[in-house]
Amino acid sequence: xxxxxxxxxxxxxxxxxxxxxxxxxxxxxxxxxxxxxxxxxxxxxxxxxxxxxxxxxxxxxxxxxxxxxxxxxxxxxxxxxxxxxxxxxxxxxxxxxxxxxxxxxxxxxxxxxxxxxxxxxxxxxxxxxxxxxxxxxxxxxxxxxxxxxxxxxxxxxxxxxxxxxxxxxxxxxxxxxxxxxxxxxxxxxxxxxxxxxxxxxxxxxxxxxxxxxxxxxxxxxxxxxxxxxxxxxxxxxxx
Amino acid sequence: xxxxxxxxxxxxxxxxxxxxxxxxxxxxxxxxxxxxxxxxxxxxxxxxxxxxxxxxxxxxxxxxxxxxxxxxxxxxxxxxxxxxxxxxxxxxxxxxxxxxxxxxxxxxxxxxxxxxxxxxxxxxxxxxxxxxxxxxxxxxxxxxxxxxxxxxxxxxxxxxxxxxxxxxxxxxxxxxxxxxxxxxxxxxxxxxxxxxxxxxxxxxxxxxxxxxxxxxxxxxxxxxxxxxxxxxxxxxxxxxxxxxxxxxxxxxxxxxxxxxxxxxxxxxxxxxxxxxxxxxxxxxxxxxxxxxxxxxxxxxxxxxxxxxxxxxxxxxxxxxxxxxxxxxxxxxxxxxxxxxxxxxxxxxxxxxxxxxxxxxxxxxxxxxxxxxxxxxxxxxxxxxxxxxxxxxxxxxxxxxxxxxxxxxxxxxxxxxxxxxxxxxxxxxxxxxxxxxxxxxxxxxxxxxxxxxxxxx
Numbered sequence: 001x002x003x004x005x006x007x008x009x010x011x012x013x014x015x016x017x018x019x020x021x022x023x024x025x026x027x028x029x030x031x032x033x034x035x036x037x038x039x040x041x042x043x044x045x046x047x048x049x050x051x052x053x054x055x056x057x058x059x060x061x062x063x064x065x066x067x068x069x070x071x072x073x074x075x076x077x078x079x080x081x082x083x084x085x086x087x088x089x090x091x092x093x094x095x096x097x098x099x100x101x102x103x104x105x106x107x108x109x110x111x112x113x114x115x116x117x118x119x120x121x122x123x124x125x126x127x128x129x130x131x132x133x134x135x136x137x138x139x140x141x142x143x144x145x146x147x148x149x150x151x152x153x154x155x156x157x158x159x160x161x162x163x164x165x166x167x168x169x170x171x172x173x174x175x176x177x178x179x180x181x182x183x184x185x186x187x188x189x190x191x192x193x194x195x196x197x198x199x200x201x202x203x204x205x206x207x208x209x210x211x212x213x214x215x216x217x218x219x220x221x222x223x224x225x226x227x228x229x230x231x232x233x234x235x236x237x238x239x
Numbered sequence: 240x241x242x243x244x245x246x247x248x249x250x251x252x253x254x255x256x257x258x259x260x261x262x263x264x265x266x267x268x269x270x271x272x273x274x275x276x277x278x279x280x281x282x283x284x285x286x287x288x289x290x291x292x293x294x295x296x297x298x299x300x301x302x303x304x305x306x307x308x309x310x311x312x313x314x315x316x317x318x319x320x321x322x323x324x325x326x327x328x329x330x331x332x333x334x335x336x337x338x339x340x341x342x343x344x345x346x347x348x349x350x351x352x353x354x355x356x357x358x359x360x361x362x363x364x365x366x367x368x369x370x371x372x373x374x375x376x377x378x379x380x381x382x383x384x385x386x387x388x389x390x391x392x393x394x395x396x397x398x399x400x401x402x403x404x405x406x407x408x409x410x411x412x413x414x415x416x417x418x419x420x421x422x423x424x425x426x427x428x429x430x431x432x433x434x435x436x437x438x439x440x441x442x443x444x445x446x447x448x449x450x451x452x453x454x455x456x457x458x459x460x461x462x463x464x465x466x467x468x469x470x471x472x473x474x475x476x477x478x479x480x481x482x483x484x485x486x487x488x489x490x491x492x493x494x495x496x497x498x499x500x501x502x503x504x505x506x507x508x509x510x511x512x513x514x515x516x517x518x519x520x521x522x523x524x525x526x527x528x529x530x531x532x533x534x535x536x537x538x539x540x541x542x543x544x545x546x547x548x549x550x551x552x553x554x555x556x557x558x559x560x561x562x563x564x565x566x567x568x569x570x571x572x573x574x575x576x577x578x579x580x581x582x583x584x585x586x587x588x589x590x591x592x593x594x595x596x597x598x599x600x601x602x603x604x605x606x607x608x609x610x611x612x613x614x615x616x617x618x619x620x621x622x623x624x625x626x627x628x629x630x631x632x633x634x635x636x637x638x639x640x641x642x643x644x645x646x647x648x649x650x651x652x653x654x655x656x657x658x659x660x661x662x663x664x665x666x667x668x669x670x671x672x673x674x675x676x677x678x679x680x681x682x683x684x685x686x687x688x689x690x691x692x693x694x695x
Contacts (some may be wrong), residue, residue: 113494114497116493116494116497116498117453117494118492118494118495118498120461120498120500120503121458121500122455122456122457122458122459122460122461122462122500122503122504123456123459123461123462123465123503123504123507124459124462125628126503126506126507128494128496128497128498130497132493136493136497137493137496137497140497141500142497142498143505143506143509144498144502144503144506145506145507145508146462146465146507146511153510168650200492200495201492201494201495202492203492203493203494204495205493214640219490222492222495236458236459237459
């Protein structure tokens, strides 16, 4: 079941067709999915205060309804070390169109995966898992399943990925926590099942995975046509 | 809704026969059923009269006795009225051959057919289709009998969105000796669609393997189809056309662009244990293998027997490329295998897997090798590459080997070049329900489809 707060976030996204990243993160956080500690700061002073509570080094991203591909406009800074660097970044991006503040997040590391959801015309809700990040479309190493998803479905997806070995500690690197990864996917699929009448697609890209667990480093929720036009759930969605 | 009258009608009315045009589809359908099928066949045309001395009834209600199946081949605009008349006359089912509906933008006309049928729970196939061909029962294809290549009666049912592809598949089934229970062209699939046919065929005692040629499903229809197919007791094979069209241009997210239409289609089929044939060649091989071994599920460890090292090597390549294993036999297994061979080849045969009995092998060596393979626990299926031109082999080999299969139950798949000269050898296998491939590649396809399992 989607809470009132979640529905409010989805409704606020209707103006742009998608949810601003802090809203998407907030939605996933309220569904107990793992997101980094984050804050949405509207001006420089709030930014510096939030940075103090999150602690340096941190990640800063521009928040703007007009900027969907943040890194393409220099709207993402990873590893900001101090107030001075944060102020510099703020000054650089505050002039971007539609600027409505900064998203500040703790630094997270891990292997980059992509987790996604899409409303497929023929099959309804489908879930995707891939070896991910910025190069996901080059390798195309993804596994796809129709929702709902069981834990054993997720294990079979991991098995299917050609790069699945990377997750098991390839060449002395730390293996990712598979149990937590499976949990994230099952929980995500369950949440998205409830969101299905409102969405077109969702990217968690990247989902950063390490021995400790997984964190949603970036999230994009694209809303569905019927919901955008009417504000109502799409009645043709079955699951 | 009872679909049996469509598949096993006792009586057929062909509506729309022409007094002036011998080649009218309705005339072809009327005469082929009248003359060649054990079904009471009646011709209908509003003008009445007679063609070739056969009475033409002015309407379906004028026919004495009940009608199981009406084949409607009148112009599109008359079809709704004819459909209503059939329902009024207590006809049990219909096939609408006529085109001129959604495929040319006449969506409203097609919707009228659906609402008429739905109101009466009246099953009809089409429009814009060939209908149903059941060997020895009924044939509504408007193709002259002498031009059709008809496979033998068997247990494969084929449902196709394309009539042309369906007829072409029948040619290939006939050539490879695959028998069919029925072939169904569903055309615009306005009312009877894949899902209802899947349910019917799952219960149909004449059908053992169910094949669908699909161009696309309607909204959410694919979901219902795979969920039902997953519960099917029989193997379900799908050949999807339109693999390269990636659907909507909406690539607003990585997921949307990565999860293109075909990729989703193939993944979901595999998730639900439905077999995807990637092309016609695979489809025919899969049908032949599953028709013989519908319940056999192997782990994919293959033992290979041939009379030539080259055949063995090519088969190993094809197996490994297809994800099958060809495990090397242990020394002990090799020794006992070698001892079972005739003295003349004992020292020259390779027995490690693939086994090369050499061109000097005689019939009993092939039988001894297959017998030995049946006892080897490391392999769960046998690939036999026959060289029918070897001097030591008789035409009875296929029949003799199939007896070995029946004793042990380890699936055997043979490759024999498909030329007329070797027909007797091939028949020896096929009449005894051992699949015979016409290429090494097809033999490997047949083997790999026996390893069917849901993604796990």
